[in-house]
Amino acid sequence: MRISPVFAALLGLGALAYGPTALAKGNLVFCSEGSPGGFDIAQYTTSIENDAAEPLYNGLVEFERGATRVIPSLATGWDVSDDGLTYTFRTFRLRQGVKFHANKDFTPTRDFNADDVLLTFQRMLDPQHPFRVAYPAEFPYFVSMDLDKNIARVEKRDPYTVVFTLNSVDAAFIQNLAMGFASIVSAEYATQLMASGRLSDFDQKPIGTGPFVFQRYQKDAQIRYRANPDYWDPQQVRLDQLIFSINTDASVRVQKLRKGECQVTVNPRPADLKALAADPKINMLDQPGFNLGYIAYNVQHPPFDQLQVRQAMDMAVNKAAIVKAVYQDAGQLAVNFMPPSQWSYDPSIRDAGYDPDKARALLAAAGVKPGTPITLWAMPVQRPYNPNAKLMAEMLQADWGKVGLDVKIVSYEWGEYIKRTKNGEHDVMLLGWTGDNGDPDNWMGTLYSCGAIGSNNVSMWCDPEYDALVQQAKRITDPAARTALYQQAQQRMKQQVPITPVAHSTVHQPLSVRVQDFKVSPFGRNSFSGVSVD
Structure with a gap:
């Protein structure tokens, strides 16, 4: 068996002495440009939904912030068979004790485990899966990358080991699993919603393991998140509140940024770039667009x-x-x-x-x-x-x-x-x-x-x-x-x-000079893990 590098999950190990409350500091308002259709990111492909779901979820793997390198997240590493067809994800060590969010209708009774990985992928693989029958949905990324045809099966070996078997080699498989559509969702939450006939809540009242917890969403106005007090990597939670202020007008977003009503904005107009760059209260980040x-x-x-x-x-x-x-x-x-x-x-x-x-x-x-x-x-x-x-x-x-x-x-x-x-x-x-x-x-x-x-x-x-x-x-x-x-x-x-x-x-990414450690993603995503406001 060919063994890929098994990344040591050190992010949380050095932070265990510090709780999220000690690290979180203040609120950040993000001037977003559109209203997401929902938060079950496997159903969507646009950056508006990706940005809205980003604070809520983790995948088995993820991209290093501001880079293209894949690093562990809910999985600490993986083994790859010699024929390239079997990918084994081990979700033990740091991953034991990972908590799902709660809301007023749902309180998890167990921690994240292999059952959640199975539900996440089997609902996309199997059109007859009970979740899919009860709540018909499309999974465009999953289908467009032929994962529905190429993943032969996903199996649970034990509560903290999952095996993916492929029909043929997929050179991009690990990179694909770092994308938002592969975010891990709660099987326990899905089961409760199926029993109550409220599966639309899965998309509109999301539950994940991410650094922020969903509070409420008002279309065309705002999305509110709060810090996750139980996040498995507490150093990444440096904000008390994260608010998406939704404004379709780019000039309004710029005005709000310059007045300090938001600290990060998205997609400024080319005509506004010179003035923003000259503003001493604004830090203008830029990089060639991918x-x-x-x-x-x-x-x-x-x-x-x-x-x-x-x-x-x-x-x-x-x-x-x-x-x-x-x-x-x-x-x-x-x-x-x-x-x-x-x-x-x-x-x-x-x-x-x-x-x-x-x-x-x-x-x-x-x-x-x-x-x-x-x-x-x-x-x-x-x-x-x-x-x-x-x-x-x-x-x-x-x-x-x-x-x-x-x-x-x-x-x-x-x-x-x-x-x-x-x-x-x-x-x-x-x-x-x-x-x-x-x-x-x-x-x-x-x-x-x-x-x-x-x-x-x-x-x-x-x-x-x-x-x-x-x-x-x-x-x-x-x-x-x-x-x-x-x-x-x-x-x-x-x-x-x-x-x-x-x-x-x-x-071009303009943001307040008060914002610390924001990374411009090569993939156009806006992530607030590890970001703080002084």
């Missing part, structure tokens, strides 16, 4: 099922003008389907170029008549990968109008927008992605594969040649061999034009 803003063509809606039409629309987009106007000094023009910092990126890929005349000719050859109506869906929220979707949509409306298309811009509330696009109701839409785990499959498989249709693949594009390359790359572990396959897949995707990559944005 992201992509793109235009997706629904290939199941005519005329976008025709390659010539997608090529024409791609050529008609004046990307340089969009990047200058929308991203200003915080964007880099994109030509490929992942950021340049992602290993396996193919630097040889080039755009067809801005050519409205050729675009008109291609549309005519495809039988698309001048004045043909199409709908362009624009996001209602500001995202790191697209700071102003409304402006981008208006510029695209003008670009495509120049080649004879009659473009109508539509939008919906964010949750409805995501739901409808996953159902394939759109013609063309604006969206984007921030990488979740540092592995190429998180782009090439999770976003663009056949298995991701109905979840993250909003172009509804399924290409057998592309899919075969991506699936093969995921089943081997040699980085050079994987890179060769992923680069072939990138070339194939560029030929087929299911999306138009627009830009990679620089991530």
Whole structure:
């Protein structure tokens, strides 16, 4: 058996002499940008839900704060079989004594153990699981990464040992389990809610093992959390209260930050960056964005099922003008389907170029008549990968109008927008992605594969040649061999034009100078573990 490094779980060992009360200090208000659909993070894919769930849960493993390295969380380490198919997670040592939260309707009678791991994954694996039958739900991340097909079984060896057996090698498996969708939930809480017929509380009144405990949620207003007095790693609990103040208007968020009404904000407008950086009360953190803003063509809606039409629309987009106007000094023009910092990126890929005349000719050859109506869906929220979707949509409306298309811009509330696009109701839409785990499959498989249709693949594009390359790359572990396959897949995707990559944005994170030890996540997450306010 090949043994991976078993990480010593030292975070809590050095902190046992200190209680959370001694470490917690004051309140922090986070100016968030949208209302989460719920808190059962396995059901969601957007950063709004991820941020809202982050304080509440732990996974078996997690990413080191501000980095891409996977470290232990509710599991202290893992053994990997020689064939790469069996992953064994041992949840003993520090993990004994891990407490679940309580609320006014639920008080746990036992500590975290293997039964909670089984419930967490079996409800996603088995459509006939009692939880799933009683409370039908979709698990888009789990499905889009083919984990529903590749995990053969999850078994309990004893109360603190769980074995995952895979059907085939998955080079990204450990990284995938560090993502939010794999957060461990309480089997005891699920059983109680099934018995009482209140399983919707599982999503709306969440119970986890995380550093903060859910208190209440008022849609479009706020989410309130309090410090977890029983957290297994008390050094990470340095706030008494954590409040998400929900404001969809970026200018309002900035005003609140500058007035001290919130201490951290999200996604400032490019136009506000200079003033924020000059404010002595503001600390401006930034790093290259591990992201992509793109235009997706629904290939199941005519005329976008025709390659010539997608090529024409791609050529008609004046990307340089969009990047200058929308991203200003915080964007880099994109030509490929992942950021340049992602290993396996193919630097040889080039755009067809801005050519409205050729675009008109291609549309005519495809039988698309001048004045043909199409709908362009624009996001209602500001995202790191697209700071102003409304402006981008208006510029695209003008670009495509120049080649004879009659473009109508539509939008919906964010949750409805995501739901409808996953159902394939759109013609063309604006969206984007921030990488979740540092592995190429998180782009090439999770976003663009056949298995991701109905979840993250909003172009509804399924290409057998592309899919075969991506699936093969995921089943081997040699980085050079994987890179060769992923680069072939990138070339194939560029030929087929299911999306138009627009830009990679620089991530700017303004926060009060009073905030200590906040780490900018390469994956666009906002975590408040270990954060304090002086």
